[in-house]
Amino acid sequence: MKIQCVIVDDEQPARDELRYLLSRYDDVQVTGEADSAGKAVSLIKKITPDLVFLDIQMPGKNGFDVIAELAGHTPMPLFVFATAYDNYAVKAFEESAVDYIMKPFSEKRLDITLGRIRNLLIEEPKESGDLQTTLQELLNKMGTPRETVKVSVEKNGRIQLLAPQEIVFCSCESNGICIHTHDEVFTMYGIATMDKLAEHLAGAPFFRTHRAVLVNLDCIREFSPWFNGKYNLIMNDSKSTELTVSRTRVKAFKQRLGI
DSSP states (O other), X not given: OOXXXXXXXXXXXXXXXXXXXXXXXXXXXXXXXXXXXXHHHHHHHHHOOSEEEEESOOSSSOHHHHHHHTTTOSSOOEEEEEEOOOHHHHHHHHTSSSEEEESSOOHHHHHHHHHHHHIIIIISOOOHHHHHHHHHHHHHXXXXXXXXXXXXXXXXXXXXXXXXXXXXXXEEEXXXXXXXXXXXXXXXXXXXXHHHHHHHTTTSSEEEEETTEEEEGGXXXXXXXXXXXXXXXXXXXXXXXEEEEOGGGHHHHHHHHTO
């Protein structure tokens, strides 16, 4: 029996690399690929694969959104997550009936993963309901640390801790990252790059409108199409700050908002 699998990743090189590695296994067949959460859900429902290699961090909806949207679908495939999450998250994966692989992909780790998948599919097949419960437990575990995320900022020589919901948007400036709340601006403390800040806030409703700006989607007052395919945002801070969504990120922005 061949294991029918789907690869979900927004980056073509990552999909190509994993497809190549999987081609070494006679009992594995890649039957489809998707580059977004929405396409992944549609594809999985259509072809009902045995296994899905699922990237966690994608523009717009992420890998966990895929699991949530498949709730109640039968048969539910097994999932292998591509992750760069911390040790807490890895522990949650290890305790569940799914598996994970770290990027960049390791052939040795892939061997171990596929061995486990074979056992689950052939020697220890799980009922769809059991897998649904396991995946929900995983989502709950992944949600726990996100609730306590804080952002460290500096003002007048003192360090303050902000909750994500207090932040309207973040911007890269010449003096570092600035954190904008409703009526104040702080200097980021302890995180030097926007990539790291975006990763730190991965569980909160933030979106990169372009490389230098990260916005809180809950703090957008209104938005409208702008010139050259861009979007213009008006935030709900005291200054009604206007920000731009770059043309290349408009599609992901609309997907994130479900429009």
